[in-house]
Amino acid sequence: MKRSRKPTEHVLIKANSSSDSDRVEFAIIYATASWKALIKSRLEAIGKFKADENFSCHSFWDASLSYYKTADHGALMKEILSSHEDWAYVTLSPEEERTFQHPENQQEAHQLLITANGIAHFKAYAKHTFEVYWTEEFNLNKLMARPRIQKK
Numbered sequence: 001m002k003r004s005r006k007p008t009e010h011v012l013i014k015a016n017s018s019s020d021s022d023r024v025e026f027a028i029i030y031a032t033a034s035w036k037a038l039i040k041s042r043l044e045a046i047g048k049f050k051a052d053e054n055f056s057c058h059s060f061w062d063a064s065l066s067y068y069k070t071a072d073h074g075a076l077m078k079e080i081l082s083s084h085e086d087w088a089y090v091t092l093s094p095e096e097e098r099t100f101q102h103p104e105n106q107q108e109a110h111q112l113l114i115t116a117n118g119i120a121h122f123k124a125y126a127k128h129t130f131e132v133y134w135t136e137e138f139n140l141n142k143l144m145a146r147p148r149i150q151k152k
Helices: 034-050 075-080 140-145
Strands: 010-017 026-030 057-059 064-069 087-091 105-115 117-125 130-136
Touching: 010 064, 010 075, 034 057, 034 105, 034 140
Parallel strands: none
Antiparallel strands: 010 026, 010 087, 010 130, 026 064, 057 105, 105 117, 117 130
């Protein structure tokens, strides 16, 4: 997996879990053209709530990502993301993706929570243990607008 200077259909984002034994380090968001069109319509709909100061967020069922862990204990994340970044576009082959380890627990009830300002994060729950898996917050407007450039 390599960082990309231009938008791709794969977004690497930091992730975590409430489990001590079934940890995750990152997720891959599958940012396909159809997903981006759906997100654009959701952002337009949510924009109507900006004036309501009591509005928290909209929650959508959305399983357009997978959670992973690696055997390198975070070395891959440090290679791709700088210390102040939470996400980046990446190039990723299906073969490479199969080398990543999924959490042991099966996730269900995948949610995408989006605030009126377009700040979002994904959340999922383990099917039998009810442990929580989540991504870092990210700005959907920035993700949709322009590529992220790696700073060294």
